[in-house]
Amino acid sequence: MSSRPAIDAALREPAHQVSPRAIGYWRVGAGINLTFWVVAAIVWYLLSPHPWWAVLIAVAVVAVSAAYAVVMPTLRYRIHRWEVTPDAIFTRSGWLSREQRIAPLNRVQTVDSHQGALMRVFGLSSITITTASAAGPISIDCLDHEVARRxxxxxxxxxxAAEGDAT
Known part of the structure; x- marks a missing residue:
């Protein structure tokens, strides 16, 4: 019997997207970052003498931050996926560079959840699964809080229910 079907199943796209509210959460987080850069550019402009090209650099930094706040959340939402099966945890994340992780459940050591202040406003939580892997923990970010609890x-x-010590 060939192991090909198991390999194909492992390489498939994870079934679930993160919460649609993640877009707003990521956009607000990027907006906070944008606000920092705008305030820093204004303060710098008002408090120090500077050549014309330095102003151009400051405007470019603010423009890139604004583009990031607009584009990144939607791209991230399309890419971030997760799935838990009876045998493994599958995740895919990133937006510039992508990471796909598959962890057998018999390797899971701890399961943690996290909900920061801004995540609470959006009703989101993140899960971190620590495994017996040198690659580090697996994270599933921006799930609806109730989905994360489940x-x-x-x-x-x-x-x-699994036997052994996940090492």
Whole structure:
């Protein structure tokens, strides 16, 4: 019997997208970053003498930050995906460079959830799954808070039923 179907299944795209509210969350976070750069450019402009080309650089930094705030959230939403099956956790993330991770559930050591202040405003949570892997933990960012609670419970149930110590 060939192992090809298992390989094809492992290489497929994870089934679930993150919460649609992640777009707003990422946009607000990028907007906070943009605000920092705008204020820094204004303060710098008002407090120091500078050549014309330095002003051009400051305008370019603000323009790039604004483009980032507009473009990045939608691209990230299209790319970030996740799935938990009875055998493994699948994730895909990134927007400039992409990372796809697959971790067998028998390698899971801990499951943590996180909800920062801005995430609470958007009703989002992130999950971090620590595995016995040199590649480090797997993160599933920006899930609806209730979905994250359900996934943490599901992972805890699956991994606690497994025999062994995930090493």
């Amino acid at each position: 996934v943490v419970g599901e992972l805890t149930e699956i991994t606690s």
